[in-house]
Amino acid sequence: MLCALCGTRPAGTADARCGVCAVTAGSDRGRAWAGSTGVTPARPRLDHLRSPVGLAKAVCVLLGAAAVADVLAIAAGIHTRVLLADGLDGGFLVVDEEAWTRADHLYTAAGSLQALTFLATAVVFLVWLRRVRINAEVFDPYAHTLRPGWAIGGWFVPLGNLWLPYRVAKGVWTASAPVDTLGGRTAAPRGPLKAWWAVFVADQLVSRGTGRLSADAETGDEIVRGLDLVAANDALDLAAAVLAILFVRRLTGMQSRRADLGAFPAGPSALPAH
Template sequence: MLCSLCGTRPAGTADVRCSVCAVTAGADRGRAWAGSTGWAPEPLGPDRLRSPAGLAKAVCVLLGAAAVADVLSIAAGIHSRVLLADGLDGGFLAVDEEAWTRADNLYVAAGSLQALTFLATAVVFLVWLRRVRINAEVLDPYAHTMRPGWAIGGWFVPLGNLWLPYRVAKGVWAASAPVDTLGGRTAVPRGPLNAWWAVFVADQLVSRGTGRLYADAETGEEIVRGLDLVAATDALDLAAAVLAILFVRRLTAMQSARVHLGPFPAGPSALQAY
């Protein structure tokens, strides 16, 4: 069957076009897409493609370490909470000073471990996210609504960091979806991405309030309530770490498969379909 547009070359795409006409049509749609969004992507060459598998393994290991730190913090918090609750008597607090010092030191150490693992995980995660975002720009530059720099910059925008990184990740997810035909892409549900981001945002919002409540607690009962709230926040941290591992593994597997295929001639993605 000949191409439905030029009528001279064999049709090779699902819409009965040859590869040359498919590329031309994609460029026309790209110009229309650029006009509607206000900025035009600059497609990168195949030489910019890099497998994200190694970075993904490092991210998952660090997320696992962060999850362990969360478990230790929860255990230390429960120990301190039980110690204080047993010492409360009619509003008065009577706790063995030596036992409380040990419990408090353990709790502080667990918190320090959380901070260290979080910092290390954040750095490597951002490196991984930048890598998959650059790959996605090669695979399909029209699958994104934000420039590549937002893969890192979006995290440092006050309030905007509750939404901007998700938009970046959504574009990467769309561009990394499996290919079924030339210029076509199979829709993949964003369940892992949506679940991780929902828990992550909830964790960020809750932790900002609970941290202040625990720091401002003065009476024994207030400290006990603060410890309960911090333990709940640590549980959200743990859930977010586990879901992040699932998200990183799923996206990396999708993109690694697409990297081996290389970029294909495609017009702007209809992101609403994903």
Template sequence: MLCSLCGTRPVGSADVRCAVCAGAADAGRGRAWAGSPGWAPASPRLDQLRSPVGLAKAVCVLLGAVAVADVLSIAAGVHSRMLLADGLDGGFLSVDEGAWTRADQLYRLAGLLQAYTLLATAVVFLVWMRRVRRNAEVFDPSAHSMRPGWAVGAWFVPIGVLWLPYRVASGVWAASVPVEGDGRRPAAPRGLLNAWWAALIVDKLLSQGAGRFYADAETGDEIVRGLDMVAVCDALDIGAAVLAILFVRRLTAMQSRRAHLGPVPAVPRPVQAH
């Protein structure tokens, strides 16, 4: 059984935490850090950390399922497009009605699979985000511009959803960077964080537009064009899912590493002259 805090080391004989995390919790309650004289805990609440490892694995599996559903949707859309395009040579009515009905049902079924996998992924992702946000509050309360509740609430704000969740994730990212031996935190590259968020927003906006175009299509040419647009968006969704997996894995690893380090030496503050 792994530690309930860091999720990386086996638990002790009489606790649900490993020896390192248990020592950090003791230090947070004012007791000495065993074997490290002169060291002070980075936060008096290290015993409040909860491992995000299990949730991260679940999120990654579900994101993989989303990508698989996107692939099936692309395949069903290509089949429908080919069937419809062949019939357009002699007019839309020349398409075999039974074949088109089956193709359309298959395409709709793929769409339902996409919706269900996306919903399940969103729920688990929000639980994971709430977990890492709470851990980040322990690591560094000053790294955040928004309160912990926004880790979930930001995703439900109309228009604000385009940037508020990124602000939350940015604070979590900054607070989760493992500290150096002197207690200072180096700057963390944000390329992966920015790429994930940009892909998510572009995919969201384009998918909404493509979905509306396909739903309103009436002629055969419009339906073919709509199928092409949706297929492109499905491909973008696969890319966004891959970046999301990398983001979840990286942030989870950062927090596991940060929890593994335990207490860090206090950084001396400059004395101001009176």
């Protein structure tokens, strides 16, 4: 059940208000609601805000580089796949050694480029995500179910990394939504966030299965099927990178506009200390 006033956060009081709306109405029940979620927000301070724009630009550039690396990997994989498929003769593999060496070097180089761009992108993305999470604590400390440290830590929890980072991002998205009135927000559909995360999770699951199948491939036909799966996985990588750019740009823009209004609630008042 969502708050009866703002309609964006879960209701946690007897009168169907969320913690923020209860506080802005002069009640201390909002603080009790925060305690029930396990998150005790600190007093928001505008001097804690730091612009995420520079980091967002760096993330988008690196995501673009990762997308290019994915395209090159797909092309190299298709070339290798065609070479192998054409070289299969009655179950035996007959491939020109020189052509195979070139294809193998190209495929290996594309994979190395993918790994390098992924590592660089992951590091800068995590720094950006932590930055927007800290900003979101200023905008609305009651919109989160996980503490700021989970913006990075959630990615390193086995299996949990398929869900925990989304919970962090969802809270940041809610807190960064534009404010129209005291205790209210304009609509901020989570389409970019949901689309990116759905493709990202699919990519991770396919990647784990593809790695096992490729490692067990022995015959020429099995190797060709493995290359098909790797190409499909690379295509998911490419889609995830493009959707991540849209997500990063949208959320950064929301925070930039939100910062112009100051801490929640809108206006000169701030949440009381507790």
